Structure formats: C-alpha cells, structure tokens
Amino acid sequence: MDRYGGSRARGLKIGLRERLAREKDTVIKDWGGRLPIALVYPNSYYIGMSNLGLHALYSLLNIYRDVVCERVFWERENQERKNPPLSLESRRPLSDFKAVAFTVSYEVDYFNVVSILKASGIPVFSSDRDESHPLVLAGGPCITANPMPLAQFIDVFGIGEAEKLLPGLLPTIIDNINEKRENLLKLLASVPGMYAPQLPQATPVMRQWTENLDNFPVSSVILTRDTELGELYLIEVERGCSRRCRFCLVSTAFRPMRFRSVGILLAQAEEGLRHRKRIGLVGPAVSDYPHLEKLLAGLRQMGAQFSMSSMRASNL
Numbered sequence: 001m002d003r004y005g006g007s008r009a010r011g012l013k014i015g016l017r018e019r020l021a022r023e024k025d026t027v028i029k030d031w032g033g034r035l036p037i038a039l040v041y042p043n044s045y046y047i048g049m050s051n052l053g054l055h056a057l058y059s060l061l062n063i064y065r066d067v068v069c070e071r072v073f074w075e076r077e078n079q080e081r082k083n084p085p086l087s088l089e090s091r092r093p094l095s096d097f098k099a100v101a102f103t104v105s106y107e108v109d110y111f112n113v114v115s116i117l118k119a120s121g122i123p124v125f126s127s128d129r130d131e132s133h134p135l136v137l138a139g140g141p142c143i144t145a146n147p148m149p150l151a152q153f154i155d156v157f158g159i160g161e162a163e164k165l166l167p168g169l170l171p172t173i174i175d176n177i178n179e180k181r182e183n184l185l186k187l188l189a190s191v192p193g194m195y196a197p198q199l200p201q202a203t204p205v206m207r208q209w210t211e212n213l214d215n216f217p218v219s220s221v222i223l224t225r226d227t228e229l230g231e232l233y234l235i236e237v238e239r240g241c242s243r244r245c246r247f248c249l250v251s252t253a254f255r256p257m258r259f260r261s262v263g264i265l266l267a268q269a270e271e272g273l274r275h276r277k278r279i280g281l282v283g284p285a286v287s288d289y290p291h292l293e294k295l296l297a298g299l300r301q302m303g304a305q306f307s308m309s310s311m312r313a314s315n316l
C-alpha cells in the first residue's frame with residue numbers, strides 16, 4: 001500500500017512512465033541540492049503539450065543549474081477517481097516540491113487550479129499556508145490580464161513574460177525559500193512584475209515584457225505525438241497583436257506586437273525538420289508577420305510543410 005492507496009496510484013504511475021517513454025528530449029535532473037519546482041498546466045497532457053508557453057517555461061526553468069523543474073498535468077480520469085496529480089518526470093506529489101508554479105492560458109482552468117491544490121492536500125487558501133508548504137505561484141496570459149479571481153489561492157503572481165520575470169524571481173526564491181513565508185512574500189513582492197495579493201500594494205505592479213524576442217527563441221522543447229499538435233514542430237513567430245480587439249487577451253497581456261527575425265525562424269525550422277515534416281508557425285495573427293513571404297519561401301526551399309496557428313481573412 002503506498003501513500004495514495006495502492007493499486008490505483010500504481011496504475012497512474014505506470015501511465016506516467018509510458019507517457020514519458022514516448023517523449024523525446026525530456027529533462028531529467030537529480031533533485032540533490034536543487035530547488036524543485038512543479039510546473040503545472042491545469043489541464044490535460046494532450047492539451048498542455050501543444051502549448052508553447054509551457055515548453056518555453058520548462059526550458060527557461062531547467063536552464064538554471066540550481067533548479068529542477070518537472071511538469072504536472074490534470075487529467076479528467078484522475079479527477080474522477082480523485083487521484084492526486086503527480087509530476088511526470090519523477091512521479092512525485094506536489095507537496096514534495098518547494099514551489100508549485102501554475103501557467104494559466106484559459107479562464108476555465110482557474111477552477112482546475114483550486115481543484116489541483118485540493119487534490120494535492122495543499123491548503124487551498126494562501127492565508128492557510130506557511131513555509132512548511134510549497135510556495136504557490138501563477139502566471140500566464142490569463143493571470144497577466146486579471147489575476148484577481150485567484151487572489152485568495154496564490155502566494156505570488158508573475159505579471160508579464162517569463163523571460164523577463166525569471167531572472168529576478170528565481171534567485172530570490174532559491175536564496176530565501178526557507179524563510180518565514182511572510183518574509184519571502186515581501187522579498188518576492190519587491191521583484192519587478194511580481195504581485196503578492198496578501199500584502200498591501202504600495203505601487204502598481206508593472207507588467208514585464210521582452211523587448212527583443214530574438215534573444216529568446218521559443219519552439220517545441222519536448223517532442224511527443226500524444227498531443228493535439230504532436231505531428232508539428234512548433235515555432236513562435238511573434239508576440240502580441242496590433243489589432244487590439246477589445247475582447248481579446250492578446251491585446252492587453254502581450255502588448256506591444258513584436259516579431260522574430262526571419263533568419264532565427266528559419267534556423268529553428270531547420271532544427272525542427274530533423275524531428276517533424278511539418279512546422280507549426282505560432283502567433284496571434286501570423287498573417288500579420290511583416291516578412292511572411294520571405295519566411296514561407298525559405299520554408300518551401302527547405303522542403304518543409306507548414307501550418308499557421310491564425311490568419312486574418314483580410315490578409316489573404
């Protein structure tokens with residue numbers, strides 16, 4: 001009998017092992033002396049592994065020598081059976097991690113964030129947690145647009161883009177994770193772009209964004225066919241959108257619109273073609289990419305098939 005009640009949990013672990021075995025380029029790190037961070041996508045593996053933001057975060061976090069980042073997903077069958085979520089890489093429960101970081105791309109997943117904490121035996125309200133519990137963070141497009149629906153449940157929010165937030169955030173967590181929780185939150189709240197909702201906020205939190213996307217190429221990091229876009233090698237072409245439709249998160253969370261250079265994208269595509277025949281060009285309005293003809297000509301020259309995540313009819 002294990003801590004989660006025997007055969008049911010063992011079955012879940014076998015499932016995770018099989019899933020892991022079907023992946024390429026998973027990062028497996030020893031936990032010794034490192035800060036373990038659970039990167040939680042609050043929905044299924046099938047959906048989450050097609051999310052480039054998750055790939056980027058996994059890569060950015062694991063670049064740090066002092067950090068071991070593992071992924072956690074929330075599967076419908078596990079919810080129904082009340083199985084606790086386990087990390088994919090080492091099959092550990094969330095309570096074993098020092099920090100639990102949610103990346104939230106869709107508003108409906110707010111509910112799953114709370115369910116995941118509950119299923120993991122972690123007190124769901126931030127005010128009920130202390131330094132004996134994992135630090136609970138959240139970021140992503142929905143959080144950047146409006147963190148308040150989760151304000152009671154999250155210790156600290158990252159407002160903006162991870163490339164800009166992590167260099168200030170991670171050293172602060174690594175150096176102070178064993179501090180009294182209140183002290184840690186005060187330190188984190190002083191990092192640009194971080195918002196600790198339990199603390200009084202003296203000045204507005206400034207959204208952090210990356211000026212030059214070419215410094216941070218984003219593409220598929222782990223390859224698996226067990227996901228919606230598993231046959232594609234995904235590449236982020238641009239960020240933000242100049243159209244500013246009032247209903248759209250992109251127009252607020254990723255302003256201003258920024259583009260990667262063609263040379264960088266083609267180099268990524270060349271790498272991608274070693275793994276997949278089809279390149280997925282990802283962006284809020286890929287048809288607005290100013291060098292689209294040059295990019296597509298380059299892809300055709302390489303013999304690549306390609307798909308675009310979005311096109312505006314007016315540009316066709």
Ligand code: SF4
Nearest residue numbers: 241243244245248284
């Ligand atoms: S991504 Fe689409 S919906 Fe959003 S602002 Fe741009 S054009 Fe509008």
